[in-house]
Amino acid sequence: MEAYIGTDDRASHARFGRTDRNRPMYGPPGHAYVYLVYGMYDCLNIVTEPVDHPAAVLVRATEPLEGLDVMRASRSALRAARRKTAPRTALRTPPDHRLASGPGLVAAAFGIDVTWTGVDLCDPASPLRLEEAPDDEPPPAVRATPRIGIAYAGTPWTEHAWRFVITGHPSASGPASLR
DNA sequence: ACAACGATCAACT
């Protein structure tokens, strides 16, 4: 997960204030904010603050537990559809635990695109939703690191340790040194 | 109307 909060956060989509795209960030917490980056990849965010306080966490990675075959299929389908020229080398299939180890890969694995923006992730009837962890499941150890892939190098906004990984988790996104 | 660029990924050197 990676946190973005407020209009002062120069790395956040809310830095321009309220726009058509980032409207869900200003909406109620627990809803999805999905956007397209680099013309190719969808990114799933979860709104985290009350109405009119723009903030969200980007889901950078998930651990694939069920439907791995579906994840593999939708990922390669999306890759093929969005690549003009075929690679010279055969495409490598990633290890199962890395099927959703990046924000664009999470969306690809779950088949999420921008049409999902705004859905209520706390609605038990939603096909895409958050659920309570089982009582017998202890919370994992979490490590905080700087955020990844944001511009404004040298500003305080690149320094904040607002990226959170489950310590040592093999499905985490980003460089191995930051897991 | 237009130009720049981005919360990325995978291929390539």
Next chain:
DNA sequence: GTTGATCGTTGTC
């Protein structure tokens, strides 16, 4: 470690 793919959003003119 570097770079191409690809297009909606945003700021500027």
